[in-house]
Amino acid sequence: VSALSTNEETRRRNLAAVLGHLHSGAPLSRSEITQRTGLNRSTVATLVGELEQRGIVAEGAARAAGGPGRPSPLVFLSETGPTVLAVSILVDSIVAATFGLGGRVQQQARIDRLRGRMSFEETIVAVRRLALPLLRELAPGQTLVGVGVAIAGLVRHEDGFVHTAPNLGWRDHPLAAGLRDALDREVPVWAGNDADLGALAEHRRGSADVADLVFLYGEVGVGAGVIAGGQPLRGASGYAGEVGHVAVNPEGVRCRCGSTGCLETEIGAQAILRRAGFPEDAGPDAVDRVFQAAAQGDPQAREALDEVGAWLGVGVAALVNIFNPSRVVFGGLLAFLYAEAGERVEAELDARALNRARDETTLAASALGPMGPLTGAAELAFDATLRDPTTIQSTRHRESA
Numbered sequence: 425v426s427a428l429s430t431n432e433e434t435r436r437r438n439l440a441a442v443l444g445h446l447h448s449g450a451p452l453s454r455s456e457i458t459q460r461t462g463l464n465r466s467t468v469a470t471l472v473g474e475l476e477q478r479g480i481v482a483e484g485a486a487r488a489a490g491g492p493g494r495p496s497p498l499v500f501l502s503e504t505g506p507t508v509l510a511v512s513i514l515v516d517s518i519v520a521a522t523f524g525l526g527g528r529v530q531q532q533a534r535i536d537r538l539r540g541r542m543s544f545e546e547t548i549v550a551v552r553r554l555a556l557p558l559l560r561e562l563a564p565g566q567t568l569v570g571v572g573v574a575i576a577g578l579v580r581h582e583d584g585f586v587h588t589a590p591n592l593g594w595r596d597h598p599l600a601a602g603l604r605d606a607l608d609r610e611v612p613v614w615a616g617n618d619a620d621l622g623a624l625a626e627h628r629r630g631s632a633d634v635a636d637l638v639f640l641y642g643e644v645g646v647g648a649g650v651i652a653g654g655q656p657l658r659g660a661s662g663y664a665g666e667v668g669h670v671a672v673n674p675e676g677v678r679c680r681c682g683s684t685g686c687l688e689t690e691i692g693a694q695a696i697l698r699r700a701g702f703p704e705d706a707g708p709d710a711v712d713r714v715f716q717a718a719a720q721g722d723p724q725a726r727e728a729l730d731e732v733g734a735w736l737g738v739g740v741a742a743l744v745n746i747f748n749p750s751r752v753v754f755g756g757l758l759a760f761l762y763a764e765a766g767e768r769v770e771a772e773l774d775a776r777a778l779n780r781a782r783d784e785t786t787l788a789a790s791a792l793g794p795m796g797p798l799t800g801a802a803e804l805a806f807d808a809t810l811r812d813p814t815t816i817q818s819t820r821h822r823e824s825a
């Protein structure tokens with residue numbers, strides 16, 4: 425390795441460090457960036473200058489001096505900097521949105537589906553219809569750097585191939601490749617599981633700024649995303665975290681996966697409906713009615729949520745014993761369940777998790793709510809830019825090109 429390429433590598437790494445801090449905390453003053461990166465002041469000034477030249481940041485007036493020394497100019501993320509398209513394909517909705525760095529939503533469009541399923545091909549057409557108008561809204565010079573897709577299914581990380589999405593009725597579809605063709609943009613398309621991306625979003629922008637977290641997401645299906653040591657845990661192919669199909673109740677009901685008594689059959693939407701006396705396929709409106717009835721003191725609804733809450737505690741205890749997270753975050757329906765039956769969840773956890781691991785774990789509802797998987801998809805699409813900001817051409821170069 426020559427000295428030149430080593431310097432180049434260092435500069436790129438420092439540029440990524442500065443951009444990473446701005447992505448999570450902009451605006452920051454130059455002196456705050458200096459403190460957070462540990463780089464010296466003149467290096468930070470040079471790096472900020474380079475990011476500015478690439479159209480990624482803009483410098484504004486200095487923050488009023490609250491301490492000693494000269495006021496330090498504030499560095500903002502540019503309104504017209506690199507942009508991604510994020511898409512979430514869930515059981516009852518499809519959402520597309522453009523995001524800037526810093527997790528800022530620019531434009532958003534959605535379809536809330538009725539109960540019918542959409543095929544893979546219909547979904548690709550629907551996403552194209554939502555996304556193309558958003559992409560046409562991009563300002564001149566605003567560069568689309570990637571597309572990220574969150575989907576309720578098993579997704580291979582490397583090429584965005586959906587092995588199976590049981591609640592959508594999909595099997596073996598090249599999701600990322602199909603969307604790349606449909607959108608006709610020369611940018612990479614990444615796809616990930618909705619719970620995995622929800623975990624990433626909570627880690628970077630939500631209620632869990634900790635290195636070790638489990639995000640447990642449940643609607644009809646139940647899945648988990650795990651961040652371990654600050655990194656997403658993907659498994660060999662990207663399928664890790666399918667905790668919905670961990671067997672917890674040998675006397676439980678048959679699961680759609682073929683097994684019996686899976687966690688999903690005890691804490692998913694169908695478990696709430698079944699225990700509250702509704703048909704299992706009564707749908708999301710009926711689930712809402714159970715929560716409303718429980719809030720008004722209806723005994724059967726109350727007991728249904730308490731029982732399902734206890735099973736949630738059983739599941740969380742297993743996750744705490746396996747992963748030793750400092751936080752477990754509940755998303756989707758499970759966030760509402762935790763709000764209604766938190767004491768039952770905590771009681772099972774106290775009874776079943778190993779003491780030390782239990783003591784280190786706090787529970788929380790998702791801060792991002794339904795925006796979680798979409799926000800995670802945007803983070804996924806920004807990863808390459810955050811790793812190497814020099815992939816964004818300088819605006820001067822772009823204008824002359």
Ligand SMILES: [Zn+2]
Pocket residue numbers: 668669670679680681682683684686688
């Ligand atoms: Zn199962």
